[in-house]
Amino acid sequence: MNFKLSETGMLSATTKAFVDGNEHLKNLLGDNHAYYSFDKAIEGKMAFPESARTILCDNLQTQYQAIANKEHVDARVWENIQKLRQANTFTLTTGQQLHLFFGPAFVIYKILSLVDFCNELAAKYPDKNFVPVYWPASEDHDFDEIKNTKVFNQTFTWNASPGDACGRLKTDTVKEVIEQISASVNLNDEQVKLLSEFEAIYASSENLSEATIRIVNAFMGQYGVICVNGDQAELKRNFIPVIKKDLIEQDNIKAFNETGKMMEDKGFSTQLNARDINFFYLFEGSRQRIIKENGVYKTLNGREICPESEISELIEAHPERFSPNAMMRPLYQECILPNIAYIGGNAEITYWIQLHKVMTNNNISHPKLILRPSVWISPLKTLQWLEKRNISPLQLLTSKGREELLGLVADNVPNLEGEIAAFNELRTTIQGITAQTVSSELKSLVEAGKIYEKHLKNIDKQIREAAIASHAQVFEKLQDIKDNLFSLNNIQERKVDSLEMLIKHRDVVFSVKNGLNLNNSFGHVTSL
Numbered sequence: 001m002n003f004k005l006s007e008t009g010m011l012s013a014t015t016k017a018f019v020d021g022n023e024h025l026k027n028l029l030g031d032n033h034a035y036y037s038f039d040k041a042i043e044g045k046m047a048f049p050e051s052a053r054t055i056l057c058d059n060l061q062t063q064y065q066a067i068a069n070k071e072h073v074d075a076r077v078w079e080n081i082q083k084l085r086q087a088n089t090f091t092l093t094t095g096q097q098l099h100l101f102f103g104p105a106f107v108i109y110k111i112l113s114l115v116d117f118c119n120e121l122a123a124k125y126p127d128k129n130f131v132p133v134y135w136p137a138s139e140d141h142d143f144d145e146i147k148n149t150k151v152f153n154q155t156f157t158w159n160a161s162p163g164d165a166c167g168r169l170k171t172d173t174v175k176e177v178i179e180q181i182s183a184s185v186n187l188n189d190e191q192v193k194l195l196s197e198f199e200a201i202y203a204s205s206e207n208l209s210e211a212t213i214r215i216v217n218a219f220m221g222q223y224g225v226i227c228v229n230g231d232q233a234e235l236k237r238n239f240i241p242v243i244k245k246d247l248i249e250q251d252n253i254k255a256f257n258e259t260g261k262m263m264e265d266k267g268f269s270t271q272l273n274a275r276d277i278n279f280f281y282l283f284e285g286s287r288q289r290i291i292k293e294n295g296v297y298k299t300l301n302g303r304e305i306c307p308e309s310e311i312s313e314l315i316e317a318h319p320e321r322f323s324p325n326a327m328m329r330p331l332y333q334e335c336i337l338p339n340i341a342y343i344g345g346n347a348e349i350t351y352w353i354q355l356h357k358v359m360t361n362n363n364i365s366h367p368k369l370i371l372r373p374s375v376w377i378s379p380l381k382t383l384q385w386l387e388k389r390n391i392s393p394l395q396l397l398t399s400k401g402r403e404e405l406l407g408l409v410a411d412n413v414p415n416l417e418g419e420i421a422a423f424n425e426l427r428t429t430i431q432g433i434t435a436q437t438v439s440s441e442l443k444s445l446v447e448a449g450k451i452y453e454k455h456l457k458n459i460d461k462q463i464r465e466a467a468i469a470s471h472a473q474v475f476e477k478l479q480d481i482k483d484n485l486f487s488l489n490n491i492q493e494r495k496v497d498s499l500e501m502l503i504k505h506r507d508v509v510f511s512v513k514n515g516l517n518l519n520n521s522f523g524h525v526t527s528l
Contacts, residue, residue, distance in 0.1 A: 044365025095135030138167025
């Protein structure tokens with residue numbers, strides 16, 4: 001079963017407007033914008049330079065050869081790398097911060113949706129090739145956001161030395177996390193084997209970027225999914241013009257703020273903030289934001305980089321030292337990939353829309369934007385129990401408070417809302433008359449009315465509670481299902497890590513892939 005995510009209330013105003021095709025947002029972006037059109041996105045990438053394809057493919061060939069020296073790389077991966085050399089081959093991309101063991105469950109669904117969209121487009125455009133690309137954000141440095149793994153309501157923390165780009169972190173200590181999980185969670189032989197496979201990858205990887213790429217390869221390689229590690233000097237050479245423009249001209253913030261103001265004026269939400277300079281400096285084990293003071297480029301912690309007169313030469317010599325922030329990362333992806341679509345979550349769609357003018361300002365063509373699908377995995381018996389009572393998961397997701405939930409299991413619950421409203425109207429009329437007289441008797445009558453209103457509300461509450469009591473068993477079970485499976489305040493694919501899903505269902509990746517078509521922006525409910 002599935003439903004539109006825009007019906008759930010979980011989307012921002014901008015993302016909901018985008019997926020609903022809101023005319024005000026379309027007018028803001030311009031007619032026939034590539035954000036809405038595969039055709040326009042493909043047209044924009046037709047001029048992707050052959051030299052950039054060569055650099056990309058050579059880099060991927062080297063990266064995957066290093067992996068092949070340690071484990072099997074599927075033939076589809078090698079085929080897709082070679083296809084990227086061809087002018088009629090395009091990528092569809094999604095990305096996420098680096099985490100241990102994939103990270104939240106939605107990361108798996110993101111990647112699987114890439115595969116389904118590529119298959120759909122291959123049928124629609126038989127003269128073109130489409131390659132699924134996963135972008136692990138290897139240059140992010142917010143270690144606090146990725147250090148915890150949650151498994152069966154227990155949190156396990158990776159003790160590493162933060163400060164550098166997270167993709168550069170050594171992974172030899174990940175075995176301590178795996179040992180903690182093994183000691184705390186009751187596992188069968190197959191599940192112990194799964195953790196041993198993860199441990200072997202982390203123990204033999206140079207850093208977190210390599211380990212992440214190998215894990216994606218192990219689970220997704222059979223579908224031809226390719227990972228791109230953007231923390232590479234040769235890849236950043238294609239990004240040099242954008243780096244220079246941001247650091248020297250510093251005009252991206254103007255284009256960004258113009259779009260943001262237009263969105264806010266129309267009542268749409270925004271996600272990101274821009275800065276005068278939107279790059280970090282990656283150097284000697286540290287990633288620090290770049291600022292400019294008195295004609296000198298520095299890092300936020302006060303380290304001098306170079307004077308204004310030398311910045312262009314430094315960028316040319318060492319582009320790998322310049323790391324894009326969240327605002328500039330999408331531009332980097334579009335510079336080095338022949339990319340025609342980005343599949344993102346709620347927040348990502350919003351900030352890609354904010355980048356509308358920034359990309360134009362840098363002469364970068366726009367991809368089509370696709371809201372990623374969401375998946376809820378439920379025990380089959382739970383879905384059968386709901387179906388027997390004609391209750392849908394969407395109704396649970398959108399229900400607010402006990403009364404709405406009660407309405408799903410009890411028809412025509414009596415209440416005194418109408419009577420209380422009528423009583424208050426009468427009391428207001430009497431108060432108006434009382435204001436024109438000095439009768440103390442009438443004033444005390446009005447005060448008595450306030451007390452009577454409280455009694456009415458108490459009676460109303462008792463009526464509702466009695467209805468809940470009469471349906472207590474069903475209501476409690478429904479409340480439990482909502483809290484644990486279908487709550488927007490505790491969304492399953494965010495609260496549950498991929499590792500827990502893989503422990504519960506070793507073949508979860510393949511089961512979801514075979515059971516669902518994820519080439520849409522829907523919410524999917526399934527059982528394994």
